[in-house]
Amino acid sequence: MFDIKWIRENSDAFDRALAKRGYEACSAKLIALDDARRAHITKLQEAQERRNSASREIGKAKAAGDEDKAQSLMKEVADIKAFVQSGEEEERKLIAALEAAMAVIPNLPHDDVPVGPDESGNVLYREHGQKPVFTFNHAPKEHFDLGEALGGMDFSTAAELSGARFVVLKGQIARLERALGQFMIDLHTQEHGYTEVSPPLLVHDKPLFGTGQLPKFEEDLFKAGDHYLIPTAEVPLTNLVAGQILAETDLPLRVAALTYCFRSEAGSAGRDTRGMLRQHQFEKCEMVSVTTPQESLNELERMLDCAENVLKKLGLHYRVMTLCTGDMGFGARKTYDIEVWLPGQGSYREISSCSVCGDFQARRMNARYRPADAKQTVPVHTLNGSGLAVGRTLIAVLETYQNADGTVTVPEVLRPYMNGLETIG
Missing domain, CATH: 3.30.930.10 (Bira Bifunctional Protein; Domain 2)
Incomplete structure (x- = not known):
């Protein structure tokens, strides 16, 4: 298994090392999978921040006697909660996809290992x-x-x-x-x-x-x-x-x-x-x-x-x-x-x-x-x-x-x- 952060920072070296073992370059595929995971996590974090903000606004709306606004915010909070719950499952799937892709990639050879097909x-x-x-x-x-x-x-x-x-x-x-x-x-x-x-x-x-x-x-x-x-x-x-x-x-x-x-x-x-x-x-x-x-x-x-x-x-x-x-x-x-x-x-x-x-x-x-x-x-x-x-x-x-x-x-x-x-x- 590999460190995806290291692959990001050393993608060319990673692909060259795999080529020595007869494997196709795959750093771009792995980075794309990680990009999808990171983008999804960002969405979840932004949604959670909005949920926290909306929750605070509910109290203010009720204190001001604006029941319509309070109800609208409560619905928004409920929708965000549902999105976050389904999003967490999607996050697990994205993590699993990245891990599955890396799990079948062989280890990288040391620099002094002779290169050969068999x-x-x-x-x-x-x-x-x-x-x-x-x-x-x-x-x-x-x-x-x-x-x-x-x-x-x-x-x-x-x-x-x-x-x-x-x-x-x-x-x-x-x-x-x-x-x-x-x-x-x-x-x-x-x-x-x-x-x-x-x-x-x-x-x-x-x-x-x-x-x-x-x-x-x-x-x-x-x-x-x-x-x-x-x-x-x-x-x-x-x-x-x-x-x-x-x-x-x-x-x-x-x-x-x-x-x-x-x-x-x-x-x-x-x-x-x-x-x-x-x-x-x-x-x-x-x-x-x-x-x-x-x-x-x-x-x-x-x-x-x-x-x-x-x-x-x-x-x-x-x-x-x-x-x-x-x-x-x-x-x-x-x-x-x-x-x-x-x-x-x-x-x-x-x-x-x-x-x-x-x-x-x-x-x-x-x-x-x-x-x-x-x-x-x-x-x-x-x-x-x-x-x-x-x-x-x-x-x-x-x-x-x-x-x-x-x-x-x-x-x-x-x-x-x-x-x-x-x-x-």
Whole structure:
């Protein structure tokens, strides 16, 4: 959400920034909507002033014995009252029209974000480690071949239970998935300074509006009665500060959660239909930061380091990409994607996105803070990042640590979570 006053004062810059994201200029439309709202409010204020003036004149007319004038003024006051009441409803409609128009406009990219139409415009930021080299003669297997052969992945039963894009994990692979999630949340809370939160998995529409999933992306969500299943823990975690005024000393606020997430994968027909890469239900460790405008870009780099540290400790090869304007999420001003190397697929795949949203979400949530020695409150800046997607990390571990005989070596950092188990097989 945007500040219409800022758009008025920076209309050209606003339109240029949207053009970088492939959106048409719309400042004139928004200003016109706001002009209509302002003009209507002026009419209401003038009517109310006349009502107050006429009310005073009624008393004077009665005191002077001019009953006809008093009756005429009383009728005028009644007419103005009716106009004001209907006008207040019209004012609400004009405000709603402006807010609805702004609610579907994406965030403006930072100046240093590369301009591009889609993922082809993304830029390499850095790379860590080397692609694993295998000594066996056959090509590295994909995770679903490994998992099914080990008896730990059952896609057919999952399809009978729930349909496509679900999996039943069993035995040691199920335990490995649990170990990965516990390792991630422990790392972020014990070493990276995040406070663990266990949030609801069902939310109302207001939190989803606050983080930008609604109204534009409703088709990506699963609805359950009056609630929605969360597509990411970013939704409840960020909304922990909705409607609040924080002290500057409360910032930065850093929270993390390990939760299941639910996505309809609308628009993904035919993509990654085999295996665990794109599931309707998946587990993810989410990081959220709330900070001051001055520190938000530094916080983004810190959050990225935290996410990368998970992969470093697991010994997985990856690269970091700076997303271009055409590939960023709706609410982001700048995003880094971490792409892990999957030997079985022979390609890099996204395993984390870390984004700074500026005050975009804060304005939608009405989340503010009071700077030290300041009277006015200021919108906070929010950030979110995966640290990491557990299922995709499981895929990377299985494919990276596979052995010639079809077994999988358990990374050392996970063995304490696996009761010392060194090999799955």
